[in-house]
Amino acid sequence: MPEQKTIAATGNIFVAEAMRQCAPDVMAAYPITPQTTIVEEYAKFVAQGKVHTEYVTVESEHSAMSACVGASAAGARVMTATSSQGLALMWEELHIASGMRLPIVMANANRALSAPINIHCDHSDVMGARDTGWVILFAETAQEAYDNTIVACRVAEDPDVLLPVMTCLDGFITTHSIDRGQTIDDETVKAFVGERKPDYALLDTANPVSHGSFAGLGGPFFEFKRSQRDAIDRSKPVVERVGAEWSKIVGRPFGLIETWGLEDADVAVVVIGSSAGNARHVARQLRAEGGTKAAVVKIRCFRPFPAAELAAALKGMKAVAVLDRAESFGAEGGPLFLETRSALYDLERRVPVVNYIYGLGGADVKLELMRRVYSDLSDIASGAAAAEGLRYLGAR
Amino acid sequence: MQQLTEIRWHARAGQGAVTAAKLVADTALELDQYIQAMPEYGPERMGAPIQAFTRLSAAPIEIHCNIEDPNVVVVLDESLLPIVDVARGLTADGTIIVNTCKTPEEIRRELGIDHGHVATVDASGISLATLKRDIPNTPMIGALAKVTGLFTLEQVADHLRKSFGKKFTAEVVDANVESVTRAYREVAAA
Numbered sequence: 001m002p003e004q005k006t007i008a009a010t011g012n013i014f015v016a017e018a019m020r021q022c023a024p025d026v027m028a029a030y031p032i033t034p035q036t037t038i039v040e041e042y043a044k045f046v047a048q049g050k051v052h053t054e055y056v057t058v059e060s061e062h063s064a065m066s067a068c069v070g071a072s073a074a075g076a077r078v079m080t081a082t083s084s085q086g087l088a089l090m091w092e093e094l095h096i097a098s099g100m101r102l103p104i105v106m107a108n109a110n111r112a113l114s115a116p117i118n119i120h121c122d123h124s125d126v127m128g129a130r131d132t133g134w135v136i137l138f139a140e141t142a143q144e145a146y147d148n149t150i151v152a153c154r155v156a157e158d159p160d161v162l163l164p165v166m167t168c169l170d171g172f173i174t175t176h177s178i179d180r181g182q183t184i185d186d187e188t189v190k191a192f193v194g195e196r197k198p199d200y201a202l203l204d205t206a207n208p209v210s211h212g213s214f215a216g217l218g219g220p221f222f223e224f225k226r227s228q229r230d231a232i233d234r235s236k237p238v239v240e241r242v243g244a245e246w247s248k249i250v251g252r253p254f255g256l257i258e259t260w261g262l263e264d265a266d267v268a269v270v271v272i273g274s275s276a277g278n279a280r281h282v283a284r285q286l287r288a289e290g291g292t293k294a295a296v297v298k299i300r301c302f303r304p305f306p307a308a309e310l311a312a313a314l315k316g317m318k319a320v321a322v323l324d325r326a327e328s329f330g331a332e333g334g335p336l337f338l339e340t341r342s343a344l345y346d347l348e349r350r351v352p353v354v355n356y357i358y359g360l361g362g363a364d365v366k367l368e369l370m371r372r373v374y375s376d377l378s379d380i381a382s383g384a385a386a387a388e389g390l391r392y393l394g395a396r
Numbered sequence: 397m398q399q400l401t402e403i404r405w406h407a408r409a410g411q412g413a414v415t416a417a418k419l420v421a422d423t424a425l426e427l428d429q430y431i432q433a434m435p436e437y438g439p440e441r442m443g444a445p446i447q448a449f450t451r452l453s454a455a456p457i458e459i460h461c462n463i464e465d466p467n468v469v470v471v472l473d474e475s476l477l478p479i480v481d482v483a484r485g486l487t488a489d490g491t492i493i494v495n496t497c498k499t500p501e502e503i504r505r506e507l508g509i510d511h512g513h514v515a516t517v518d519a520s521g522i523s524l525a526t527l528k529r530d531i532p533n534t535p536m537i538g539a540l541a542k543v544t545g546l547f548t549l550e551q552v553a554d555h556l557r558k559s560f561g562k563k564f565t566a567e568v569v570d571a572n573v574e575s576v577t578r579a580y581r582e583v584a585a586a
Contacts, residue, residue, distance in 0.1 A: 006425070008421055008422055008425045008431055008433075034437075119437075120437070170460075172434075172437050173434075173460050174460070176434060176435075176437065177432055177433065177434035177460070178418055178421055178431065178432065178433040178434065179431070179432055180425060180430050180431050180432075180456075274460040275460065276458075277457075277458030277459050277460055278458075278459050278460060278461060280458055281458055281459045364461050364462050365460070365461050366461055366462075366464060367459065367461065367464075368464075
């Protein structure tokens with residue numbers, strides 16, 4: 001196993017380091033809290049001559065993603081990072097990047113969207129981008145943010161995929177907390193990600209092609225979108241395969257979903273990102289106290305959505321709580337709840353599912369709040385309470 | 397070391413609490429501990445009350461939230477005592493360390509707590525004498541090491557030399573080591 005170095009750093013520094021090791025040809029970026037230290041650190045690598053990357057400073061996120069689209073179509077390996085309003089401003093280009101099948105890798109520091117103004121963590125930004133055709137990975141820790149970045153590079157450029165990948169980490173909680181983790185040597189990452197070999201590079205003047213052309217009324221456009229669906233469906237086994245390969249090198253788990261305590265659990269919590277650890281911590285405490293036997297299911301890959309894996313994990317549970325760090329105003333619950341309940345629909349035995357909206361705008365995910373979720377699940381499992389109503393965890 | 401040690405830092409922005417939270421984490425990392433260090437990010441401006449957090453553990457740390465029930469509370473500015481409930485959630489055998497000229501008994505009365513341990517050290521005075529400026533963060537780490545037994549004086553000094561050595565002159569590094577050493581010796585506990 002290659003030598004790994006144990007360091008203490010913020011999630012953003014881990015991401016910047018992974019990007020340096022993947023050695024993109026182009027980075028076009030615009031700063032926004034709490035993402036800024038990623039592109040700032042990367043700018044230092046450029047200034048110090050540690051990378052060959054063409055660093056394009058742009059005047060907005062709209063331009064950042066536009067430059068990424070152009071550079072990626074030209075045949076370059078391209079990376080960037082954004083957050084919140086920045087991601088929102090990229091809305092047009094997010095669709096163009098996936099529609100042009102460009103393997104751009106972008107880190108997103110999950111942050112609330114205005115109004116009211118807030119710079120702290122929730123998943124409103126990325127959940128708003130969930131239907132843009134990007135593969136979406138989430139990190140629980142700085143370590144996972146590092147691993148996801150490297151895996152994303154391979155997945156995006158896989159000939160069976162050719163789609164942009166967003167790697168998300170929780171704003172401040174993961175981006176700015178100093179955490180212990182490991183980095184691996186440059187050569188190992190270089191060998192793992194390889195070189196981008198585009199089939200239809202715009203700069204390949206010997207073989208001229210058009211990108212992003214007009215596909216008019218009906219037919220070709222419709223067929224194209226169908227092929228895009230096939231591509232993201234195909235990305236699922238690729239994420240699994242590449243993740244497993246990376247897992248073998250570094251000795252850390254990588255799954256579409258990651259489960260804890262499933263074997264003998266009566267109830268389960270489904271969660272994304274940094275709060276998964278809080279859920280496991282409290283589940284462990286409850287077991288030690290002889291209380292509820294709970295499992296925790298963490299979603300690491302949100303797009304493509306691991307519906308079958310989730311159904312297999314949650315089958316037989318007496319009650320399931322889905323924790324959403326984003327609203328879907330006017331819907332029956334948050335985005336993760338809608339997808340999870342749908343994934344469970346085809347099970348023979350109905351699993352009661354209850355939805356909690358939590359931690360919006362960085363509201364602290366206190367352990368006592370997590371305890372309340374398990375207590376509610378216990379009541380639902382015993383038949384003392386019904387699994388109904390959208391619950392706002394800890395909101396006054 | 398016990399399984400998980402949670403340290404909450406109370407200070408005013410500009411006093412170096414965030415740096416201290418990180419220094420303690422880095423020192424523990426060198427002893428192969430698992431660590432977390434983070435400030436509570438808000439609309440900071442110089443002088444505003446802030447909190448920072450450090451977690452240390454022999455095992456991986458999986459929780460991500462503020463520290464509600466600290467084993468250790470470090471207060472860098474005693475003017476916070478009447479306006480911030482610094483002892484909030486302090487564990488039964490926890491320790492609170494305050495930068496002050498007062499005795500531990502006096503501070504205990506001010507805090508109105510009858511559990512845990514109270515320690516005091518004139519970190520500002522030490523800082524003024526050694527660094528010629530009131531930056532009480534490094535002396536408070538010396539006091540923390542002594543009172544909690546988390547680190548030896550040598551471990552703190554070694555890390556400080558390594559970490560500050562990259563950024564500051566030998567004179568500044570020596571002054572910091574001196575302030576840590578004095579606080580380690582002078583901290584009073586009750």
